[in-house]
Amino acid sequence: MIFTHRKKTMKGKGSSKSSTSSPNNNKDTGKSGRGIGASAPSNGVVYPSRPSLSNSGEFYDIAFKVMLVGDSGVGKTCLLVRFKDGAFLAGSFISTVGIDFRNKVLNIDALKVKLQIWDTAGQERFRSVTHAYYRDAHALLLLYDVTNKASFDNIKAWLTEIHEYAQQDVVLMLLGNKADATHERVVKREEGEKLAKEFAVPFMETSAKSGLNVELAFTAVARELKHRSLKEPDEPTFQLEDYVNKEMKSAGCCRT
Ligand SMILES: Nc1nc2c(ncn2[C@@H]2O[C@H](COP(=O)(O)OP(=O)(O)OP(=O)(O)O)[C@@H](O)[C@H]2O)c(=O)[nH]1
Ligand SMILES: [Mg+2]
Numbered sequence: 001m002i003f004t005h006r007k008k009t010m011k012g013k014g015s016s017k018s019s020t021s022s023p024n025n026n027k028d029t030g031k032s033g034r035g036i037g038a039s040a041p042s043n044g045v046v047y048p049s050r051p052s053l054s055n056s057g058e059f060y061d062i063a064f065k066v067m068l069v070g071d072s073g074v075g076k077t078c079l080l081v082r083f084k085d086g087a088f089l090a091g092s093f094i095s096t097v098g099i100d101f102r103n104k105v106l107n108i109d110a111l112k113v114k115l116q117i118w119d120t121a122g123q124e125r126f127r128s129v130t131h132a133y134y135r136d137a138h139a140l141l142l143l144y145d146v147t148n149k150a151s152f153d154n155i156k157a158w159l160t161e162i163h164e165y166a167q168q169d170v171v172l173m174l175l176g177n178k179a180d181a182t183h184e185r186v187v188k189r190e191e192g193e194k195l196a197k198e199f200a201v202p203f204m205e206t207s208a209k210s211g212l213n214v215e216l217a218f219t220a221v222a223r224e225l226k227h228r229s230l231k232e233p234d235e236p237t238f239q240l241e242d243y244v245n246k247e248m249k250s251a252g253c254c255r256t
Contacts, residue, residue, distance in 0.1 A: 058105045060114035064225045065136055066218070069158060070143035071151040072122030075177040078208035079143065080119045083218050088209050096121040098129055106222050111230075113222045134165035139221045143175045144192075146205065147184035152176075152191070159199055171224050171240065172201050179205040179212055202241040204248065213248070220244050 068076040077096050078089050084102045100119045105112050118137070120130045134140075142158055144151040155174065162172065176192040178184075189205055196203030202220070206213045220243055227238035 057103075058112070058114075060105045060112040062111065062226060062229065063114040063116060064138040064222070065116050065118060066139045066141065066221060067118045067120060067133060067137040068141050068143065069120050069130065069162070070122055071145070071148070071154050073148065074122065074143040074145040074151050075208045076122065076143055077119050079141075079175075079177060079206065079214060079217075080117055082208040082211055082214045083117075086211070088211075090209075095123060096126075098126060099133060104218070106219060108219070108222055108226050111226060113226050115218060115222055117218075131161075131165050134162065134170075135167065137166055137170055138225050139171035139173070140166060141173050141175055141217060141221065142201075143177050143206075144187070145178050146176045146187045146189075146192070147178050147181045149186050152187045152195075155195060171221055171228075173217060173221060173240075173244075174199075174201050174203045175213075175217055176203070176205040178207060178209070180207040180210045202244050204244060216244065216247055220247070 068080060070076055072095055073093060077094075077100075080102055081087055081089050084104050096119055098121055101116055102119070103114060103116050105114045107113075118133055120126070120133065140162060142155065142162070144155055146152075162170070174192065174196045176187060176189065179189075192203055192205065204213050204217060206217055208214065220240055223243065224238055224240040231237070
């Protein structure tokens, strides 16, 4: 596929906390009302067709929506901030209200892939807000906290919810976050691996604090999405799980 023009991504932070917000009317919409760009085919993947006069920002070739989900306190916001800004939000825990998004453009095989990453509120009372966003998500990063058994036990319920509200072909990855917290750990890595195997989803442990595997988690998802949407019919499919395992091995298990 040839891209003759590149589109600019909106800079900064999006927010959808008010009741007027919906998955399809955030400010980065362009004219399509699909959420992330100018021309959206039925699968919602955005292939920009003309130069943009939008706010200053980076150019991109293709855009996808990624959602972070999981119990309150597992580290979704911290993971996003680590990925976007390379920083860790230490100090008191400020629970997300409603839903926020941040954009990041990644270079994947000479293509600029924009991820619009939606950070959802894990608290039960915001669940109905989150449900409305699943439908448009191309990928979901489902997090639990390795220091919180309940967050791990709730993964099955999250998977049921994902099954109910997300697209059938959504790219899904399970992340055991806070891997840096060795002393507080109550969920073994093997338990995470077992659960992931049971549900046939790729898995890795991450740390928003140390940066462990944060870049890899988002990059792997971006690669899978890019590959899926630009794949020629006779091309072999991208194996997300193999890619993740290979990358983790080549980095000696874990990387920042
Ligand atoms: N040790 C450690 N602490 C972390 C990590 N990630 C997040 N935390 C801490 O965990 C708490 C919750 O993090 P958040 O990112 O706000 O959690 P959340 O999943 O966004 O929570 P909600 O917005 O309520 O859904 C904060 O106090 C963070 O500092 C991590 O990788 N390691
Ligand atoms: Mg949060």
